Amino acid sequence: MLHSRAPWQRTATCGELTAADAGREVTLNGWVHRRRDHGRLIFIDLRDRYGITQVVFNPQVSAEAHAVAEDVRIEYVLSVTGRVERRPPGTENPHLSTGEIELHATKALVLNPSKTPPFYINEEVPVEESLRLKYRYLDLRRTRMRDNIILRHRVVKFIRDFLDAEGFLEIETPILIKSTPEGARDFLVPSRLHPGKFYALPQSPQQLKQLLMVAGMDKYFQIARCFRDEDLRADRQPEFTQLDLEMSFVQEADVMDLIERLLTTLVERLVPDRPLTFKPFKRLSYAEAMARYGSDRPDLRYELPLVDISEAVRGAGFTIFDRALAAGGEVKAIVAPGCAGYSRREIEELTAIARIGGAGGLATAALLPDGVRSPFAKFISEGAMQRIIELTGARQGDLILVVADQPKIVAASLSRVRAALAERLKLIDPQALAFVWITDFPLLEWNEDEQRWEAMHNPFSNMQEEDIPLLQTDPGKVRARQYDIILNGQEIGGGSIRIHTRELQEAAFRAMGLSDEQIRSQFGHMLEAFEYGAPPHGGIALGLDRIVAILAQEESIREVIAFPKNQAAMDLLFNAPSEVSPEQLEVLHLAIVPEQEPAASQAPAGTPAR
Numbered sequence: 001m002l003h004s005r006a007p008w009q010r011t012a013t014c015g016e017l018t019a020a021d022a023g024r025e026v027t028l029n030g031w032v033h034r035r036r037d038h039g040r041l042i043f044i045d046l047r048d049r050y051g052i053t054q055v056v057f058n059p060q061v062s063a064e065a066h067a068v069a070e071d072v073r074i075e076y077v078l079s080v081t082g083r084v085e086r087r088p089p090g091t092e093n094p095h096l097s098t099g100e101i102e103l104h105a106t107k108a109l110v111l112n113p114s115k116t117p118p119f120y121i122n123e124e125v126p127v128e129e130s131l132r133l134k135y136r137y138l139d140l141r142r143t144r145m146r147d148n149i150i151l152r153h154r155v156v157k158f159i160r161d162f163l164d165a166e167g168f169l170e171i172e173t174p175i176l177i178k179s180t181p182e183g184a185r186d187f188l189v190p191s192r193l194h195p196g197k198f199y200a201l202p203q204s205p206q207q208l209k210q211l212l213m214v215a216g217m218d219k220y221f222q223i224a225r226c227f228r229d230e231d232l233r234a235d236r237q238p239e240f241t242q243l244d245l246e247m248s249f250v251q252e253a254d255v256m257d258l259i260e261r262l263l264t265t266l267v268e269r270l271v272p273d274r275p276l277t278f279k280p281f282k283r284l285s286y287a288e289a290m291a292r293y294g295s296d297r298p299d300l301r302y303e304l305p306l307v308d309i310s311e312a313v314r315g316a317g318f319t320i321f322d323r324a325l326a327a328g329g330e331v332k333a334i335v336a337p338g339c340a341g342y343s344r345r346e347i348e349e350l351t352a353i354a355r356i357g358g359a360g361g362l363a364t365a366a367l368l369p370d371g372v373r374s375p376f377a378k379f380i381s382e383g384a385m386q387r388i389i390e391l392t393g394a395r396q397g398d399l400i401l402v403v404a405d406q407p408k409i410v411a412a413s414l415s416r417v418r419a420a421l422a423e424r425l426k427l428i429d430p431q432a433l434a435f436v437w438i439t440d441f442p443l444l445e446w447n448e449d450e451q452r453w454e455a456m457h458n459p460f461s462n463m464q465e466e467d468i469p470l471l472q473t474d475p476g477k478v479r480a481r482q483y484d485i486i487l488n489g490q491e492i493g494g495g496s497i498r499i500h501t502r503e504l505q506e507a508a509f510r511a512m513g514l515s516d517e518q519i520r521s522q523f524g525h526m527l528e529a530f531e532y533g534a535p536p537h538g539g540i541a542l543g544l545d546r547i548v549a550i551l552a553q554e555e556s557i558r559e560v561i562a563f564p565k566n567q568a569a570m571d572l573l574f575n576a577p578s579e580v581s582p583e584q585l586e587v588l589h590l591a592i593v594p595e596q597e598p599a600a601s602q603a604p605a606g607t608p609a610r
Helices: 063-071 129-134 143-165 207-212 252-270 288-291 319-324 344-356 382-392 407-424 504-513 517-529 544-553 581-587
Strands: 024-036 040-048 051-057 077-086 101-112 188-190 196-200 219-227 239-248 282-285 330-336 363-368 372-373 399-403 434-437 444-447 451-457 482-487 492-498 535-544
Touching: 024 051, 051 219, 063 077, 063 101, 077 219, 077 482, 143 219, 143 252, 143 544, 207 219, 207 239, 207 288, 207 372, 207 535, 239 252, 239 434, 252 434, 252 482, 252 535, 282 288, 288 407, 288 434, 319 330, 330 344, 330 382, 330 407, 344 399, 344 407, 344 434, 363 535, 382 399, 382 407, 382 535, 399 407, 482 544, 492 544, 504 517, 535 544
Parallel strands: 051 101, 282 434
Antiparallel strands: 024 040, 024 077, 040 051, 077 101, 188 196, 219 239, 239 535, 330 399, 363 372, 363 399, 434 482, 444 451, 482 492, 492 535
């Protein structure tokens, strides 16, 4: 049975009408964005997700429609029928796609009134985030948020179309899987049918996509939902979305070239006003990135490199430098251009930033017209100071900042100083997009708390062939066939060529301190699959939320997710997580155990009684 169109149903959107539509009768549906009462005439900006159209209510055209307009308020849902007319000369609005026209209303109907919103929707003014998240359905009406969601849709659609043209299959993988140690804590789901047993929500589809390679699905991708129970930051959520991708019979270059083409084309089509700093993308080894920038996630929209001056100051007689070098450390410097005139307060601010990375302080040398002003200049020879200036490339008017300590502390400290200087000196082009590949990561890193080696990325990364013998003798020197993609100082993706043989995968697990029983119980299914003709394979996962946030020039991924959690992992709209009934717990064979109060004799000193 065919249904006739309701009298209020739209025949056009609020963003499509132009001067070419003048004389046309249309019906628009939308929200009252603004209302201006000029006495005889009432002007309403009607908004939907496509745009805004100005509607004119004139009692001489329609007294009934004018009467409706007198009573409507901001965010009322309104249907308006009328005639499209060109605006009078001089009243056009160049900021609107519909700015050449206006709709002269002949009919109007309130489809739903609205209470006064808790914050302005028609103005981009600061609103406390918890209020925005509580009323997220109103927040999403705002232009900025609407545009972010539209951009996200376009990014996902582009990815799907691009990979389909490249011969990839989009394959869904399970959300309820087995808990395995892969880094962050799992979210666990109790099983009603199997008392005392639990599913885990996937931190990523890592094992599943490798098993798809064993299955012969040689080009797989998925816009995958992933879950990690970890502390949150601006670029983290307990549930997030990634582009997950895997390929068979490939080397590193195959995966990297594919992703580089995807990202380059995506940027050029969807955000053509954002210039690419490097095309092709810059490539650095992990060792090069750490040596030059002190970070494996360097922001290359600006330079400010770290310079090793260890040999210039070795034996020069400055105790702080000598002590660091004698302990196996290093001495590195960074040049703050044009900052020789920094005040003591400004230098103390930079020193405080360096201390966050573990440094004891900053040694400084200001290159002034009358010579070098430096607290350590009197302790070293003039030749040593001149060598420092030559190595750093510093010029008159510059300030040299030096840290002497163990390599990790030097890197952590000076990389923070580098970022702070770039902000202060306005060296960052906010429009630029600087992609860089980081390769040849260490396979393992030492966990001091657990006194064992653990995977720097994941336990399935293959290793450089010449390094495989070191797995048993010197695990810290084994380089993974890992590649990360960095954008503007943020890691937006990472992948590797995978291990595809049982023998090597078991050897990697053992190097990480897993017992044979742990290997069998947690990864037995995967190891058995490798014995049935697993092909060489590799892949990558890209953080979709982070990519869209950077393209939208947002500081937090929460701004590009429709319904995110706050920084305490709370959903303020649904008030989740929340308590459940005893009956629900009972059917899942669960019980809430009250937190035990410490015995009085065991309470720490100073603990108040409760």
